[in-house]
Amino acid sequence: MFTMPATIDQLLSQAETEMLYAALLSQVNKDFNLANEAIDFPKSTTPSELKIQLHEKIYRLIQYKFAEYLNLLYIVDVSEEEIKKLDGSDLSELSEQVAFLLLKREWQKVWFRHKYSS
Numbered sequence: 065m066f067t068m069p070a071t072i073d074q075l076l077s078q079a080e081t082e083m084l085y086a087a088l089l090s091q092v093n094k095d096f097n098l099a100n101e102a103i104d105f106p107k108s109t110t111p112s113e114l115k116i117q118l119h120e121k122i123y124r125l126i127q128y129k130f131a132e133y134l135n136l137l138y139i140v141d142v143s144e145e146e147i148k149k150l151d152g153s154d155l156s157e158l159s160e161q162v163a164f165l166l167l168k169r170e171w172q173k174v175w176f177r178h179k180y181s182s
Contacts, residue, residue, distance in 0.1 A: 066175055072164045075171055076111035087174045088167075089114065095170065099136040101125065118167065123159035137162075142169050 069075035079085040089105045092114075096103040103121060105114060125133035137147065142165050152158050 066172075066179070068168060069171075072115055072160075072167060073111075075164070075167055076115065079171060079174070080111065082175070082178075084174050084178055085111070087178065088171060091170045091174050092118070092167070095140045096121075096136065099132065099139045101129075101132055101136055115163070118163045119160050122163045122166070123156060126155060126159055126162070137166070140166050140169050142166055 069078050076085070079088045086107055089107065089109060093103060093105055101121075105117070109117075122133070125136065137144075142162075146165050147162065150158055150161050
């Protein structure tokens, strides 16, 4: 049964527990590259490093490359409804929330692919 984690830490912990963390990293790398926003999280990237680096990357995209940021959200297929619910008054807080939404969507892709491919 698929239950969506409530926090980014729960999500990363669940990915590790289910031995799908490497697949999650791979999916994030793949979708960022599809969006022409080269990013390369090596397999050695820890969950806390991923969380921090993803937050920083989203922050920079929102601040300096907004069109690319929107393209990334489209490619990853982050819910437009969820994005609209966020409070954009604090850019750092916003980018942290967007990073979580992005990871949630990537986690769904990885989990469902794993669940239904075997």
